[in-house]
Amino acid sequence: MQDLEGKVAFVTGGSGGLGTAIATALARQGAAVAVADLPSRTSQVAALVGQLQTSGQAEAAGVELDVRAPASIRAAVEDTVARLGGLDIGVCNAGLNVRKPSLEVTEEDWDTVLDVNLRGVFFSAQSVAAKLVEQGRGGKIVLIASIMGLVGSPFGHAAAYCASKAGVVNLARTLAVEWANYRINVNAVAPTYAPTPLTEGLFNDQSRLQAVLDRTPMASLASPESIADAVAFLASPRADMITGVTLPVDCGWTAW
Numbered sequence: 001m002q003d004l005e006g007k008v009a010f011v012t013g014g015s016g017g018l019g020t021a022i023a024t025a026l027a028r029q030g031a032a033v034a035v036a037d038l039p040s041r042t043s044q045v046a047a048l049v050g051q052l053q054t055s056g057q058a059e060a061a062g063v064e065l066d067v068r069a070p071a072s073i074r075a076a077v078e079d080t081v082a083r084l085g086g087l088d089i090g091v092c093n094a095g096l097n098v099r100k101p102s103l104e105v106t107e108e109d110w111d112t113v114l115d116v117n118l119r120g121v122f123f124s125a126q127s128v129a130a131k132l133v134e135q136g137r138g139g140k141i142v143l144i145a146s147i148m149g150l151v152g153s154p155f156g157h158a159a160a161y162c163a164s165k166a167g168v169v170n171l172a173r174t175l176a177v178e179w180a181n182y183r184i185n186v187n188a189v190a191p192t193y194a195p196t197p198l199t200e201g202l203f204n205d206q207s208r209l210q211a212v213l214d215r216t217p218m219a220s221l222a223s224p225e226s227i228a229d230a231v232a233f234l235a236s237p238r239a240d241m242i243t244g245v246t247l248p249v250d251c252g253w254t255a256w
């Protein structure tokens with residue numbers, strides 16, 4: 001069954017590890033997908049758009065933005081509508097981390113993380129919602145949080161990241177309440193560690209990987225596809241009655 005037939009989705013950080021899996025899952029469900037990413041990611045965006053188009057399931061387009069610059073997000077949303085004919089789903093996925101002991105974190109480190117992970121997510125959601133309100137037919141927004149927005153990191157070195165993701169979890173709640181009248185559902189997905197470029201450096205360290213597996217009830221990382229499936233569910237009509245929640249895809253990490 002193709003739940004998202006006729007829908008248009010906009011995915012920030014769309015050419016990254018999880019973004020690629022999310023764009024692919026949405027396209028597989030029939031959505032046309034705008035892969036939104038930094039200008040420096042043009043070749044990765046073009047490759048993914050080509051892949052989505054040749055798989056023949058739906059239309060796709062690459063759009064440029066920097067989530068640190070709200071005007072560029074608004075322009076990317078307009079570009080999406082012009083090229084794909086509307087907007088129904090926004091996935092606010094772009095994110096990064098600066099790993100450092102908290103005693104060494106500089107103002108610049110803090111701002112780097114918060115600017116993309118929290119400010120960028122808010123203005124991405126705002127830009128999508130403004131278009132959904134203008135169209136008057138509701139829609140779905142999915143924010144990518146993290147287990148680190150629900151519990152602290154046992155390994156430290158992630159204060160700004162944890163704070164930003166906790167902010168995303170509460171943004172999902174408060175935006176869900178504020179935009180319910182417009183029939184806009186706002187939810188979040190909180191993944192555990194997944195193998196992507198973001199975690200590559202971390203898992204070059206075999207003992208760190210083992211520590212993550214030992215801390216996880218299912219002794220597993222999450223696959224990007226399993227995270228993408230949760231996003232596709234929350235973006236679908238099957239989730240019409242769900243808003244303001246954060247769905248962990250965490251192999252049991254937050255269960256204890």
Ligand SMILES: NC(=O)c1ccc[n+]([C@@H]2O[C@H](COP(=O)([O-])OP(=O)(O)OC[C@H]3O[C@@H](n4cnc5c(N)ncnc54)[C@H](O)[C@@H]3O)[C@@H](O)[C@H]2O)c1
Pocket residue numbers: 012013014015016017018019036037038041065066067068093094095096116120144145146147190191192193194195196197198199
């Ligand atoms: N991989 C994991 O283990 C994991 C776990 C929990 C949450 N997450 C979250 O999932 C999201 C995606 O992470 P990922 O693992 O795919 O990382 P990634 O590094 O593979 O991809 C991140 C993407 O975001 C884009 N991006 C970064 N800054 C941007 C900006 N200013 N404007 C626009 N795009 C920007 C990058 O170009 C890239 O395409 C992030 O929010 C991350 O915090 C990841």
